[in-house]
Amino acid sequence: MTKVAIITGISSGMGHAAALYFQKQGFEVYGGARRVEKLQDLKEAGIHTQKLDVTDKLSLINLVDKAVAEQGQIDVLVNNAGYGEFGPLEEIPMENVQKQFDVNLFGVDRITKLVLPVMRRQGYGRIVNISSIGGDIYSPLGGWYYATKAGLNMWSDSLDLEVKQFGIRSVIVQPGGTKSEWSKVAFDNVRKNLAENSPYGPMIDRVDELMSKISTNATSEDLAKVFYKAATDIKPKRRYFNSITDHAAVAFARTMPRAYKALVSRVIK
Structure with a gap:
């Protein structure tokens, strides 16, 4: 029997790679993103795509209902949609903070609530929540992003305890740095959130310089395989990492x- 996966945030990066990888492994894949112009190659590959905004409940309902109507089941939900609202905590506008939580955490809750009744009726299902090593580590300028991912970790653990009785599991994937446009978008937000004549300018320049020197060999395709393992392991783990370094x-x-905080402070000096 063909398995069915719903994946959010499939326009680029890990979500895009995951949609293709799950399909190659025999899944019927349903997913979407706000940037529908970036979904054409996925559609041509046979993936069921649509415009999707995790802050818009109606678009989530349309996606879930379509998958159930056409396939009669949902085996896996991969909550991948998210972004980084970076900048000094003192200067990030509250509306941007609220949007960060709305996408990275509340959006996960919205679509999961739509999928859980289907999985309960089936007696099985897997919720794969894409967090970050930033749910446990931290650095300057990413405070609100890290807060959403730390919250996602706790949310997932609590959910797992509640739904395990129904044959459903909720697990976390914690990627580190990857070769994608995510970091560029996050650091673009740093500049957008910076106040005029901000006292944090020198720190931002130092962090920007440091980030430009950090290289990673991890690709979106590497993470797609981790997503798949988290979705299909017979005995799922609580946390999944791409590398020993991330773990x-x-x-x-x-x-x-204390040692971690001292190290970060020393590095940014």
């Missing part, structure tokens, strides 16, 4: 918080 960074920040 080690989280372990370091959680078990040695």
Whole structure:
């Protein structure tokens, strides 16, 4: 029997790669994004695409209803849509903060609530929530983004305890840096959120210079395989990482918080 996956945020990066990878593994894939012009190649590949905004409940209902009407089931939901509202905490406008939570956390809750009744009737299902190592580590300028991902981690763990009785599991994938446009968009937001004559200008320049020197070998295709493993493992793990380095960074920040903070402070100087 063909399995069915819904994936949000498939216009680029990890979501785009995941849609293609799940389909190649035999899944019927349903998904969408706000930028529909970037979905054409997925549509041509046989993926069911549509305009999707996780802050718009109606568009989420349309996606879920279409998948159920055409396939009669939903095996996997991959909550991938998200972005980084970076900038100094003192200067990010509250409306931008609210949007960050609306997309990265509340949007996850909206679509999951639509999928859970279907999975309960089936007696099985997997919710894969794409968080970040930023749910456990932190640095200057990303405070609100990290807060959404830390919240997502706790939300997922609580959900898992509630729905395991129905044969449904909720797990977290924590990517680190990847070769995608995500970082550029996040740092563009830093500049947009910067007040005129901001006292944080020098810090932003230092962080920008540091980020430009950090390289990563991880690709969106690498993460797509991690998404798939999280979605299909018979005995799912609580957390999934792409690399030992990502896992080690989280372990370091959680078990040695003072040392981690001292290291970050030293690096940005």
